[in-house]
Amino acid sequence: MAKEIYTKYKMAKYLRKEALPTALCPGCGGGTVLNAFANAIDQLGIDPRDLVVVSGIGCSAWIASPYFLADTLHTTHGRAIAYATGVKVGLPDKKVVVISGDGDLAGIGGNHLIHAARRNIDITVILVNNFIYGMTGGQVAPTTPFGAITTTSPYRNVEHPLNIAETVTSAGASYVARWTTFHVYQLIESIKRALSVKGFALVEAISQCPVQFGRRNRMKTPTEMLRWFQKNSVPLSKARNMSPNELEGKIVVGELVNREKPEFTEELNSLIEEVSEHYGLGDNNAD
Amino acid sequence: MRYPFPVGAVDFIQGDEAIARAAILAGCRFYAGYPITPASEIFEAMSIYMPLVDGVSIQMEDEIGSIAAVIGASWAGAKSMTATSGPGFSLMMENLGYAIMTETPLVLVNVQRSGPSTGQPTLAAQGDLMQAIWGTHGDHSLIVLTPATVQEAFDMTIKAFNLAEKYRTPVILLTDAEVGHMRERVYAPHPDELELIYRKLPANEEEANYPFGDIHGDLVPPMPVFGKGHHTYVTGLTHDEKGRPKTVQSEIHEKLIKRIVEKIEKNKKDIVDYEAYELEDAEIVIISFGIVARSAMRAVKELRKKGIKAGLLKLNVLWPFDFELIERIAERVEKIYVVEMNLGQLYHMVKEGANGKAPVELIPKIGGEIHTPKEIIERIKDNLRWG
Numbered sequence: 142m143a144k145e146i147y148t149k150y151k152m153a154k155y156l157r158k159e160a161l162p163t164a165l166c167p168g169c170g171g172g173t174v175l176n177a178f179a180n181a182i183d184q185l186g187i188d189p190r191d192l193v194v195v196s197g198i199g200c201s202a203w204i205a206s207p208y209f210l211a212d213t214l215h216t217t218h219g220r221a222i223a224y225a226t227g228v229k230v231g232l233p234d235k236k237v238v239v240i241s242g243d244g245d246l247a248g249i250g251g252n253h254l255i256h257a258a259r260r261n262i263d264i265t266v267i268l269v270n271n272f273i274y275g276m277t278g279g280q281v282a283p284t285t286p287f288g289a290i291t292t293t294s295p296y297r298n299v300e301h302p303l304n305i306a307e308t309v310t311s312a313g314a315s316y317v318a319r320w321t322t323f324h325v326y327q328l329i330e331s332i333k334r335a336l337s338v339k340g341f342a343l344v345e346a347i348s349q350c351p352v353q354f355g356r357r358n359r360m361k362t363p364t365e366m367l368r369w370f371q372k373n374s375v376p377l378s379k380a381r382n383m384s385p386n387e388l389e390g391k392i393v394v395g396e397l398v399n400r401e402k403p404e405f406t407e408e409l410n411s412l413i414e415e416v417s418e419h420y421g422l423g424d425n426n427a428d
Numbered sequence: 429m430r431y432p433f434p435v436g437a438v439d440f441i442q443g444d445e446a447i448a449r450a451a452i453l454a455g456c457r458f459y460a461g462y463p464i465t466p467a468s469e470i471f472e473a474m475s476i477y478m479p480l481v482d483g484v485s486i487q488m489e490d491e492i493g494s495i496a497a498v499i500g501a502s503w504a505g506a507k508s509m510t511a512t513s514g515p516g517f518s519l520m521m522e523n524l525g526y527a528i529m530t531e532t533p534l535v536l537v538n539v540q541r542s543g544p545s546t547g548q549p550t551l552a553a554q555g556d557l558m559q560a561i562w563g564t565h566g567d568h569s570l571i572v573l574t575p576a577t578v579q580e581a582f583d584m585t586i587k588a589f590n591l592a593e594k595y596r597t598p599v600i601l602l603t604d605a606e607v608g609h610m611r612e613r614v615y616a617p618h619p620d621e622l623e624l625i626y627r628k629l630p631a632n633e634e635e636a637n638y639p640f641g642d643i644h645g646d647l648v649p650p651m652p653v654f655g656k657g658h659h660t661y662v663t664g665l666t667h668d669e670k671g672r673p674k675t676v677q678s679e680i681h682e683k684l685i686k687r688i689v690e691k692i693e694k695n696k697k698d699i700v701d702y703e704a705y706e707l708e709d710a711e712i713v714i715i716s717f718g719i720v721a722r723s724a725m726r727a728v729k730e731l732r733k734k735g736i737k738a739g740l741l742k743l744n745v746l747w748p749f750d751f752e753l754i755e756r757i758a759e760r761v762e763k764i765y766v767v768e769m770n771l772g773q774l775y776h777m778v779k780e781g782a783n784g785k786a787p788v789e790l791i792p793k794i795g796g797e798i799h800t801p802k803e804i805i806e807r808i809k810d811n812l813r814w815g
Contacts, residue, residue, distance in 0.1 A: 157661070159672065190657035195500070206661060207673060212654040214503060215663035215673075217526050220496040223488060227497035230484050231458060231504020232655045253496075256489040409484055416479040422430035 152179035160207035168363030170322035170348030175204045181332035193228050194238045197221035200276045201242035201269035219250030222257045225264050233406040243270040243284040247305045258312035261340045262405035271350035279353030290357040306345045310398045315340025317397040321347035321370035340404045432480040436618030443581040443607040448473035450585035451509050457483035458501035458508040460494040465549040466605040467539040470511040491516035495523040502532045505653040511537035525564035526664045533592035537601045539608040551796025552605035554769040560600045561747045567685050569692040571599040572747040576721045578612035590625040606719040627651045641669030647691035701744040710739025716767040717743040724767045726801035754781025764788045
């Protein structure tokens with residue numbers, strides 16, 4: 142059965158076959174994001190040898206490693222973007238992509254996310270937001286909706302969720318978009334744009350976790366969660382004319398920003414050129 | 429190529445500056461750091477020098493990010509370094525473990541200050557010895573070097589890079605605020621005088637398939653760095669020889685961790701380094717390291733003048749630790765004193781090494797001041813008087 146999938150599924154060539162089938166729960170949105178990423182790579186014609194994919198800890202981190210067939214760095218919890226910063230500076234000609242979850246990148250690793258966006262380093266981040274710490278058993282996350290039930294907010298969540306896409310936009314990223322796993326084609330298009338933009342690019346992919354989130358919040362099945370995404374999503378153009386009250390509990394989707402800004406590794410390289418020109422040391426062998 | 433500082437020449441510089449210059453001579457081309465006293469001068473020197481040698485020095489948002497970026501750059505193929513002090517060192521512990529688990533060469537400098545917590549930021553201490561060796565969780569091994577002079581800080585930085593590359597492991601240069609901030613005469617070798625080691629890369633695609641396999645029988649796998657099309661899989665999870673996570677198979681975990689520990693332990697002879705002074709006929713031996721070993725050296729000279737047969741064992745490498753060497757010394761001396769700027773850390777290792785063959789006594793000191801030779805002499809003389 143597994144072998145049949147490899148021949149029929151066109152994106153299988155981008156996956157580490159020995160790591161399949163995935164360890165993701167049935168109905169998880171992670172597979173959709175993996176598929177969208179693989180399609181984006183395929184449509185752009187990017188050679189996986191020119192990719193380095195970095196991830197942190199959690200279910201969404203597994204989308205990148207082990208499943209994606211490229212150089213992959215599966216790092217410590219929250220630190221993927223900081224690791225990716227070193228990789229990108231070391232290999233400025235490669236595409237460096239971070240795929241990880243909301244708890245990983247915006248919770249424990251939130252500071253790295255903000256500062257990488259501020260530096261505008263050319264890293265593409267696909268942040269899979271499923272509102273929950275899934276791998277550890279469904280604990281409350283910095284993205285969990287107000288009032289939602291989780292294993293560590295069993296009565297109700299009394300905290301308000303972080304608006305990740307807006308935070309990263311404010312921090313200075315070149316490109317920011319938000320879609321859900323219901324909006325697969327838009328997701329692919331945005332990942333393609335994120336990969337093409339020179340600078341820090343974030344695609345927030347709202348994703349369903351029926352097992353740890355939906356089940357405790359009256360959406361037992363993946364379909365119910367996807368319907369919820371469909372009904373609750375508001376395009377950015379429409380959201381601009383809505384009041385904060387009207388937007389409460391809604392998922393605003395679309396492209397938040399797409400702007401040209403100086404990029405970090407290019408700045409570093411032009412600095413090296415400038416410095417060598419002004420304070421140049423020349424070559425010892427020359428004398 | 430030219431260097432932005434004198435090479436093949438003598439200069440009068442701080443320990444921190446010496447570490448930065450030596451790192452560049454050793455081939456370090458990526459530095460990531462976060463400001464902290466008393467290590468900031470390393471970072472500042474790197475910021476000036478790096479663009480001049482086509483390298484990069486960047487400031488991260490914290491020390492966690494600094495060591496993370498260093499690991500990332502090392503996998504990108506660059507010799508990489510970060511430097512910090514106690515509080516930052518504590519923050520780096522988790523990713524240090526990641527570097528050990530993924531066998532990532534890097535150099536981590538800890539310019540020690542008094543702790544715990546913020547402690548005495550500008551004053552020297554040796555309180556991070558145990559943390560340097562055992563600070564990250566889980567069974568592991570790594571290499572810890574410790575300089576006593578600015579010249580040693582220079583030389584050991586180069587050695588640290590060589591050992592990191594040779595054994596595919598993080599190496600800690602454990603120095604302190606005194607060595608870091610002190611100015612001394614330093615000879616910086618010309619690059620032609622240096623023997624530099626670079627990590628072993630896979631010879632072919634087949635070798636690249638085993639980034640964590642002992643395929644050469646030397647316990648050190650070739651490192652298939654990123655960007656070469658190897659599709660290398662690196663994870664902090666327990667992994668097999670191909671790098672694939674295998675988290676519940678006990679034999680795979682045992683094999684991996686034992687190899688990581690043994691590649692250091694079995695090469696102890698190559699790594700361990702010490703200085704023996706007047707040990708041949710010594711009846712009393714002081715064992716010390718770092719800046720305070722210089723006071724101990726003076727104390728030994730003074731004691732010899734007074735007719736007391738004292739000797740010094742100055743340790744330049746704190747891990748791997750030569751327990752057998754300590755036992756051999758303990759077998760032929762009357763007493764061992766351990767002089768260190770903490771409340772007893774090396775002391776415990778020496779006691780274990782001495783194995784009851786000679787009594788071991790601690791001469792500790794904390795508060796930011798180095799033991800004076802007089803303090804050491806008085807303590808030893810008091811014992812001789814009453815003992």
